[in-house]
Amino acid sequence: EPEVTQTPSHQVTQMGQEVILRCVPISNHLYFYWYRQILGQKVEFLVSFYNNEISEKSEIFDDQFSVERPDGSNFTLKIRSTKLEDSAMYFCASRPGQGVQPQHFGDGTRLSIL
Amino acid sequence: QKEVEQNSGPLSVPEGAIASLNCTYSDRGSQSFFWYRQYSGKSPELIMFIYSNGDKEDGRFTAQLNKASQYVSLLIRDSQPSDSATYLCAANNNDMRFGAGTRLTVKP
Numbered sequence: 001e002p003e004v005t006q007t008p009s010h011q012v013t014q015m016g017q018e019v020i021l022r023c024v025p026i027s028n029h030l031y032f033y034w035y036r037q038i039l040g041q042k043v044e045f046l047v048s049f050y051n052n053e054i055s056e057k058s059e060i061f062d063d064q065f066s067v068e069r070p071d072g073s074n075f076t077l078k079i080r081s082t083k084l085e086d087s088a089m090y091f092c093a094s095r096p097g098q099g100v101q102p103q104h105f106g107d108g109t110r111l112s113i114l
Numbered sequence: 115q116k117e118v119e120q121n122s123g124p125l126s127v128p129e130g131a132i133a134s135l136n137c138t139y140s141d142r143g144s145q146s147f148f149w150y151r152q153y154s155g156k157s158p159e160l161i162m163f164i165y166s167n168g169d170k171e172d173g174r175f176t177a178q179l180n181k182a183s184q185y186v187s188l189l190i191r192d193s194q195p196s197d198s199a200t201y202l203c204a205a206n207n208n209d210m211r212f213g214a215g216t217r218l219t220v221k222p
Contacts, residue, residue, distance in 0.1 A: 033210070043158060043202060043212040056209040091157055100146040100165045103210065105157040 002026040004106035006092050012112045013082055021077045021109045023092030032075045033093040033103060034067065036060070043091065049075065079111075087113045116141040118205050120213035128221050133190040135216050137203030140184065144205035147179055147186045151199045152215065158202055161188070193220040 005024045013019045025032050034046040047057045049067055066078045075094075079086055089110050093103040117140040127133045139147070146165040150158035164170045164177040164186070176189040186205075190197055200215040 035210075035212075042214040043152075043204075045209045045211060048209060058209065100163065102148055102160045102163050104160070105150075108157050 004092055004094055004104050006090075006106035006109050008109060009107065010110045010112070012114060015084055015113050016081050019079050019082055019111065021079075021090050021092075021111070023075045023077070023106055024073050025075055025092065025094030026096075026104060027073070028096060029094035029104075030097045031055075031095045031103075032067075032069070033095075034077045035091040035093065035105075036088040037091065037108075038085075038088045046077070082111075082113045084113050087111060116144075116205070116207070116209075116211045118203055118211050118213040120201075120203050120216050122214055122216060124217040124219055126219045126221060127193050129193060129195060131193050131220075133193045133197065133218055133220070135188040135190075135201050135203070135218065137186045137188075137213055138184055139186070139203075139205040139211075141205060141207050141211070142181075142184065143207040144211075146206045147177070148204040148206065148210070149175075149177060149186075149188045150202040150204065150212075151197075152202055153199050158212075161201075190218075193218075195220050195222050 007022045032049040037043045046061045048055045089108045091108045092106045095101045095103045148163040149161040164179045170177045174191045178187045202215045203213040
C-alpha cells in the first residue's frame with residue numbers, strides 16, 4: 001500500500017538554526033498537510049497546501065514557517081530560526097482530492113531543538 | 115475558535131466489552147469527522163470517518179454522528195488488548211482539528 005514518507009526520522013538542531021523537514025506524499029494525492037504534536041499534547045494543524053499554494057494555515061504557522069513543493073514529489077516544511085518550543089513530532093499527511101477523503105499520515109519527524 | 119473536545123480518560127474496559135469514545139466539536143461548519151488511533155510514539159492511523167448523521171459500521175467499529183448536538187462517537191465492540199491506544203477525534207472544515215485524544219486500555 002502506498003505510504004507517506006518523511007525524512008529524517010529524528011532531527012537535532014541548535015536553537016536559532018534553520019531546519020527543513022521533508023515529506024514525499026502518496027503519488028496521486030493532491031492535498032498536503034503539516035501537523036505538529038508536542039510531547040504529551042494533541043495533534044495541531046499547521047498548514048494545508050493545494051495546487052502549489054497554501055490553502056489554510058493555523059495561528060501557529062507564523063512567519064518562521066514556510067512550505068514548498070520544490071519538485072513533483074517532495075513537500076517540505078522549513079522553520080527559519082528554530083526555538084526551543086519548536087521541539088515536537090512533525091507529521092506530514094496527504095489525501096487524494098475533492099470530497100470527503102481521509103488524510104494519510106507519515107511516520108513523522110521528531111525535531112529536537114537544543 | 116475551532117475546538118474538538120474529548121474525555122481524556124483513561125478509559126479501561128475488559129477484553130470482549132464495548133468501548134465507547136465520545137467527542138464534541140464547536141465549529142458548525144465542520145463537514146466530516148475522523149477517528150484515528152495513535153500508539154505511543156507513532157503517527158495517527160485512520161480507523162474510520164463519517165459525514166452523514168447516523169451510524170456507520172466497519173467491522174468491530176461503529177461511528178455515530180449527530181450534527182445537531184455537534185457530537186461524534188466511536189464504539190468498539192469485542193475490545194481486544196491490541197485496541198489499547200489513544201483515540202483521536204478530528205473535525206474537518208478546510209483544516210483538520212484534533213481533540214486531545216482518549217487513552218483506552220483493554221485489560222485481558
